[in-house]
Amino acid sequence: MRSLTASELLGAWEAGYPHTSAGRALALLGAAFPERSLGELARLPVGARDALLLALREGTFGGAISGLVACPRCGEQVELAFEVGDIRVPSGPAAPEVLEVERAGHAVRFRLPDSRDLAALASGRQPAGPGQMLARCVVEARREGAHVEVRELPEDVVGAISSAMEAADPQARVELATTCPGCGHGWAAGFDIAEFLWREVEAWAQRLLRDVHTLASLYGWSEEHILAMSPWKRQRYLELVGR
Ligand SMILES: [Zn+2]
Structure with a gap:
């Protein structure tokens, strides 16, 4: 991974927006x-x-993560603070492209969910539902050798597929044991690095644009010139102009 310049990260923000x-x-x-x-x-x-994404976060904004999550019982905002290293699952061998589960007379071949699946389900072009991801990922399902529709798979077969997916791609699910200091409720809070990092990049980009606006207005410098400065130097100029 390369560490991104301010200009490159700003470009990625614009492209992803x-x-x-x-x-x-x-x-x-x-x-x-x-x-x-x-x-x-x-x-x-x-x-x-x-x-x-975790490697990118660590290389861009550092390894310490903190955020707020609402207690599901009383609604109080609870602070989560941890390190990227705390939630990083040691990388094992890459999962095979197609996995297989045999359970209760069923044999199901499937692949792991990827960004294409997340994008398709989020686009709303397909009816969203718990079975939709499975329907996209199952390559072939058979019962006693005959083809069977994904929606007809019994619950324990679906559960076995979910477990196999999780075991083959463990970093996909991050949960943090959390206790609410207000009511004492304990639960496993999910953490989505994609959402979290995007919000950080967005806040960073908006601050940066404001700084560029300030310096460009006062000194007449180009965006390119201002972005090429080190953050340290940019900050010194901003202090001089009282921002
Ligand atoms: Zn609570």
Whole structure:
């Protein structure tokens, strides 16, 4: 991974802006991993994608993460603070492209969910529902050797597929054991690096544009010139102009 310049990160923000979460994550990764094509990045299983997003976050904004999450019982805002290293799953061998589960007379071949699936489900072009992701990912389902529709798969077969997906791509699901200091309720809070990193990039970009606006207005410098300055130097000029 290359560390991104201010100009490159701003470009990725602009490229990702019109998209839903999956497309935004791809825009960030496309800038950080130019040696990989967007098609290749889009086909990465969600957990493998998230491992790259975590590396990008660590290289761009550092490893410490903090945020607020609402207690599901009393609604109080609870602070979460952890390190990227705390939620990083050690990378194992890449999962096979097609996995297989045999359960209760059923044999199901399927692939892991990737960014194309997330984007398709978020686009609303397909009716969203719990079975939609499965329908996209199942390659072939058979019962006693005969073809069977995904929607006809029994619950325990669906559960076995979910478990196999999770085991093959463990970084896709990050949960943090959390306790509410207000009411004592304990729960596993989910953490989505794609959403989180995008919000950070957005806040960073808006601050940066404001700074460019300030310096360009006062000194007449170009955006390119201002972005090429180190953040440290930019900040010194902003202090001089009282911002
Ligand atoms: Zn609470």
